[in-house]
Structure formats: structure tokens, C-alpha cells
Amino acid sequence: MAKDTRERLVAAALALFREAGYQATTMRRIADEAGLSLGNAYYYFSGKDELVHELYVEVQREHRDRALADLVAGASLADNLRVVLHAGLDVMAPYHGFGTTFVQQALPASSDASPFSERSADARSMAVGLMDHVVATSKVRVPGGLRGRLPTLLWILYLGVTLHWVVDASPDQVRTRALVDRLAPVVAKAVALARLPVARGLVDDVVALVPPTEPPR
Structure with missing residues (x-):
């Protein structure tokens, strides 16, 4: 379950980096794209820099x-x-x-x-x-x-x-x-x-x- 959640966040971040660019991509947008709460997203990643x-x-x-x-x-x-x-x-x-x-x-x-x-x-x-x-x-x-x-x-x-x-x-x-x-x-x-x-x-x-x-x- 944890692995699936982590992979969903990574996939969401990569899609947003491609489509919107790094500056316009926030952790909230990544969480929303992955269908997760912002707190859940921060549980797996400290920020979008880590997703780089x-x-x-x-x-x-x-x-x-x-x-x-x-x-x-x-x-x-x-x-x-x-x-x-x-x-x-x-x-x-x-x-x-x-x-x-x-x-x-x-x-x-x-x-x-x-x-x-x-x-x-x-x-x-x-x-x-x-x-x-x-x-x-x-x-x-x-x-x-x-x-x-x-x-x-x-x-x-x-x-x-x-x-x-x-x-x-x-x-x-x-x-x-x-x-x-x-x-x-x-x-x-x-x-x-x-x-x-x-x-x-x-x-x-x-x-x-x-x-x-x-x-x-």
C-alpha cells in the first residue's frame, strides 16, 4: 500500500513537471493529482525538490x-x-x-x-x-x-x-x-x-x- 501511494505521487509529480513546469507545480497540486491529502503527500516526500x-x-x-x-x-x-x-x-x-x-x-x-x-x-x-x-x-x-x-x-x-x-x-x-x-x-x-x-x-x-x-x- 505504501509503495503504491509513493508511486502515485511520483507519477503525479512527473506528469505535472512535464505539463505545467517546475515552478507552477506545488505539493498541493501533486497531492490533488494523486488523489491524496497534502499531509499524506508530505508524509512520503519532504517537498517537490525530493521528487526531482x-x-x-x-x-x-x-x-x-x-x-x-x-x-x-x-x-x-x-x-x-x-x-x-x-x-x-x-x-x-x-x-x-x-x-x-x-x-x-x-x-x-x-x-x-x-x-x-x-x-x-x-x-x-x-x-x-x-x-x-x-x-x-x-x-x-x-x-x-x-x-x-x-x-x-x-x-x-x-x-x-x-x-x-x-x-x-x-x-x-x-x-x-x-x-x-x-x-x-x-x-x-x-x-x-x-x-x-x-x-x-x-x-x-x-x-x-x-x-x-x-x-x-
């Missing part, structure tokens, strides 16, 4: 499910990376008007909505796990030292694409779509070049900067 974290988790879950269905075993890393990045943009599209507010909520290191926070560990592991599946599914040879870090690097790349999308004022964010189409082959080429002896020192430096991939949860 739930949005982050839900977006990561939907992104993973959509992308996994479209990945092609044996395709190039560029093609599969393009699929995953576009899938993320598809999932986020309804929330573009809310994007700036989400970033403001997620930027502080102490924020639960931060992709790097302890509370976001499951969502982060899910996202890194998706990138690990991209590498495992694709036809690509990755240097051994880089293999464990590459999924995390690709996830960080995705965060950068997300920031570009947030500030992209072009119709339907076509500039971000074009960036993805240009970026995926560049990343694939960089991974291929990392196998060359001349790049060994650079690869070692990158590996030292990035923690190992977290095990998927």
Missing part, C-alpha cells in the same frame, strides 16, 4: 529500457553509442522546459538529485551499466586498461550531452541531435586509436583519472 530525484531515477530507468531494445549486437561502437545517446534525448524531450531547473537542483554536491550523490548510486550504476552494455554489444576492441573505465567515461560524455541539450534553444533541440551524430564517430575513433602504442601513455593517464565501473544494480 525521483524524476532522475525514472528517466534513467526509461532510458535504459528503451536503449536496450534498440542496440544491435555486432554493430559499430559509433552506431550503438548514437542509438543510446538519441534514446536518452527521446526520453528527456518532454522535460526540456524543466531542464534548467533540474540542473540547478542537481549541481550542488549535497543535492540528492546530483548524478554523483550517494542517493543517486542506483541510478548512476544503471546508467554506467547501460554504457557497459553498449561496449560489450558493439564490435570494438578496447585496450585492457581502458575497458573497465570506458563505461564511466561514456556516461560522463552523456552528462555533457545532457547539459548541451538543456541550453539548446533550437527547435526540438536539433543542434544537440546533430552534435550526437558527429560525436559518436569521434568517440569510436578515439577508442580505436587508444590501441596504438603511441597512445598508451594517454590511455594510462585517462585510466588514472576515472574510477572503475560500478557493478550494475
